[in-house]
Amino acid sequence: MDTGFLKISNGCAIPRSDIPQLSFAEFRENALNIVKGGGKVVHYFGYKENGTVKLLAVLRTDELLIAGTDAPDSYPSFTNECEPFHLFEREIAEQFGIRPEGHPWLKMVRYHPNETGKPDVFDNDYSEDIPGRYDYYQVDGDEVHEVAVGPVHAGVIEPGHFRFNCIGERVFHLEIQLGYQHRGIENLLTNVDSKRLPIIVESIAGDTTVANATGMAQAVEALTQVETDTGSRIIRTIALELERIANHTGDLGALSGDVAFLPPANYFGRMRGDFLNMTLLLCGNRLGKGVVRPGGVRFTIDDEIRNELMRRINELEPQMKHVIDLLFSTPSVRSRFEGCGTVSKGDAEKLGLVGPAGRACGIQSDIRREFPTEYYQKFEIPEYYEPSGDVYARARVRADETMLSIKMIKTLLENRIETQAVDFGNFNLSPGSFVVTVNEAWRGELSHCILTGDNGEIARYKIKDPSFHNWNGLSMSLRDTGISDFPLNNKSFNLSYCGFDL
Amino acid sequence: MLNTLKNRFEQGYKTTDYPKTDIQLVDRYRGRPEITQDAPDDIVKMCASECPQDAIDAEKKTIDLGRCVFCGGCERLSDGKFVTFTTDFGTGTSIREHLFTDGNLPALADHSKKHFKKLFGRSLQLRQVSAAGCNACEADLNVLATPFFDLGRFGINFVASPRHADGIVVTGPISRNMKTALLQTFEAIPDPKVVIAVGSCAISGGPFRGSPEITEGLDSLIPVDLYIPGCPSHPLTNLHALLNYFK
Known part of the structure; x- marks a missing residue:
């Protein structure tokens, strides 16, 4: 079956002109088909080219596949049909102001203004210091209570905010809001002397330096x-x-x-x-x-x-x-x-x-x-x-x-x-x-x-830490679990805040 | 139970005698640099221009250890003719200017505040805040609690609440999104309090200098009492600084 995507090899450079440029409709349909058929999303990100925004997807089956397209101002969300795209769509919305219509949970990722000057998708005011302008998911009920933890935690550990909705000790839902560690690494890497490249990259996440x-x-x-x-x-x-x-x-x-x-x-x-x-x-x-x-x-x-x-x-x-x-x-x-x-x-x-x-x-x-x-x-x-x-x-x-x-x-x-x-x-x-x-x-x-x-x-440096995929796994693990078991679950995943926040 | 005891015997006693006896780190470890003042100008200039952290002042022949990430590039580039890194891990200072070094660092113990020694010399409780740290400095602070270093035997502990703390240890380049939380934590610590900046990021912005998302230096926000350089600072550098400054 012709997917419209090009097969590429891990760590082999190709001319950008070889990347198939599909119409958005084709891009959407093919990407969804590949991932629904068992493929994984390695990357799905935006970049600027001659003043316009383009999108690029790298997918993984038993090989690596790539295709690109011009970014529309908004588009019907992929996530509704295929969940693994959810965070990638939110990231594109945050970085480039492109709205995935109908995204089931469109919220900020790292709390920073977008690069295109388009209206902010999340109605945030970035002159405020604290990433607080966000209504956390709420569970209604007489005995439901919320527990808010972070960004500063009890141990020697990186910052992030955890919001639990509980009844008694039992957790209905854990929402994790990160972004406190955002250092603007992807943009920094496009603006610095090449001599700084390894030093910056080695500090994306110190536990994943090598x-x-x-x-x-x-x-x-x-x-x-x-x-x-x-x-x-x-x-x-x-x-x-x-x-x-x-x-x-x-x-x-x-x-x-x-x-x-x-x-x-x-x-x-x-x-x-x-x-x-x-x-x-x-x-x-x-x-x-x-x-x-x-x-x-x-x-x-x-x-x-x-x-x-x-x-x-x-x-x-x-x-x-x-x-x-x-x-x-x-x-x-x-x-x-x-x-x-x-x-x-x-x-x-x-x-x-x-x-x-x-x-x-x-x-x-x-x-x-x-x-x-x-x-x-x-x-x-x-x-x-x-x-x-x-x-x-x-x-x-x-x-x-x-x-x-x-x-x-x-x-x-x-x-x-x-x-x-x-x-x-x-x-x-x-x-x-x-x-x-x-x-x-x-x-x-x-x-x-x-x-x-x-x-x-x-022109564009894109990094994806494995934690980008896995933080929602931690949220899911807490469902119907005692809140006192949160530290245990958290350490069993031990995900990266700075690797996620970049 | 038997299994627990068997493991206990196999593990043995691992806590270091430091500071009673000295520890010699491996040759490749890069601690306090030694700088040859009469190194040829062209070599010095080359090192200064190639330094990824722009931490070398070619005129004064000094290195800013608050910015340096101890990559050792200048030592290799000058083949040891300008800079050699020693295994001396005691690089903490109480004054920012001391970190602009010609290779000599003043004895930290001589520059600590007397009233801090009196107040905190026997018991020091610290609250750590990672403000966009990459988890390297955090990790090498955390290990002070492991059996080898056993920080608790010196009366020094990391505590869970700023309300229980005598001071704050900051790591990371203080991102825009962490600034408020950091300052609120600082405010929550009762006076008198100490402020310790650990790692190149907290001291100068480190590898992230130039990014609009970070702060270049904790001391631009709050007064800093103790600077501990490194990327990350070695656990012994942290321990040396804490013991010399407070004991």
Whole structure:
């Protein structure tokens, strides 16, 4: 069937003129058909070209597909027919003032004025400092009450607002309003010297530093026709897996703490530090800032460092295994984890959940297997999922992935790693081009898109953090759940505020 | 139960002796820079123009550690002839100007406020506000509660409410959308209170300088008592600064 969409490859640049430009009606019909038939929305965003706004969609089946169209001032919402578009349509409405008519829940995403000067779709007054001009969803009833939490939370944690509608302890509905972390990154990236690009990208989300830097580097490499060598791909893969392990380990500890089982909480917390210190050994920064640069990696792994990494991971592997066993074999932990915050597979698919959150609901997609980059084609990533959709499943998936990642790193450290450290220089991107990269960050599908202009300047930089898909999963998990189980569910997802807010 | 005990023995005792004994960080860690004052002008200028944070003043041969993200680019570019980063993690300062460094930083303990030591030296309760932080600085503050650092043994804790706090620790470049919430949290802390800016973003806007959505420097909004540079600052940098300033 001709979908009108063009097949493209992960991390391969194409001329912008190759992107099929469809009439809006064709674009709408084809995009809806692909996603209704099981496709996923990787990107759906607007950009400006010669004073007009255009729309671009990147969809994912077992391949990546792209098409574009001219943006109308308003159009019948896709979301009414096909839910995975819901947040993308809201983002386009916020960024470009284009109204999806009939959108079931058209509200702001990050609270900022649009770029086109069109009337604001949400009637917001942006001279007000606080993103407050919004009537939260309300549930009516004599005994219904609301609980408002945030933006400043009780812990050392990023800001966001949570509004619960409850009867007693039972949550009917949780609404999450973000945007407090909005730093204007996408626009900043089109306005700065290229020397600043890696520094900004590494700070999109500090817990996803390596994955964001890798996604950016792959895109720049595609636009400068640079090939990386095997050694740098191995080092990137090691850094990506260390990032995954550190975050999963920290979250397993936090989950344990939230059910008041303190030994694993402390052990996981300490071991997370040991994994961060492995990244420190590699590049001098615990979060991996500075490892990845366009063209390769900035730090090599010589035999001394390789042996030390191997020694440390060999020491940590049995400890991880034992603490994971301790966590999951403790009845009081199981009774809190199991059946708590269940999201059904059907809901997960409609919301478009990705990564471990999706795999915990029975969606086995993993970009490392489906669209492998770096060194992942050398690994057999299992088709793996947990069916139960609850806190247990989300914890179990993260524990299993941690052990898999440890094995992968050990394999990668077995042989000498030969590469040259690259330094970051200025570069000239191919003019009039487009590239998309997708990678499996620790939270799931992370994607960067670059559109270059006639002189090779970055005309549009689009970033999609996996949390963009998954925040609504957290809302859904709270339905009919005790409000006291919110922290537990929240940590089982542990989504990014800054990655979402950009 | 047996399983819990087995794990306890396997894990052992992990808390650091610091500050009684020193900790040597790995070679690649980049802490306080050392600057060669007679470095050739062309190398200095090249480093200044290539610095992604524009943190180098080529005339004065200084680096603004409040803006620097410690990427180490200048060290590599000058092949160590202009800048070398040491593993000295004690880079906190009490005065913003001290961060414009020629490689020397004054001893933080000599510049702390005496009445703060008296008031908070034995018990310091802090409220952390992430104001558009990327979760790197937040993470490396959070780890101070893990067994290795065990911040609580020094009488320092992060608390849930500004009403329980003696001070505020701010991370992030203070987005337009977080400004009001940050200032309200600051207001809610009873006087006298301390203000600590952690990370390049909170001190200067960091990687996001130039964006209309952020604030370039917490001290343009409220007076700051303690500056802790880094991107993110290492947990030991945070610990060193807290202990030297308050103890």
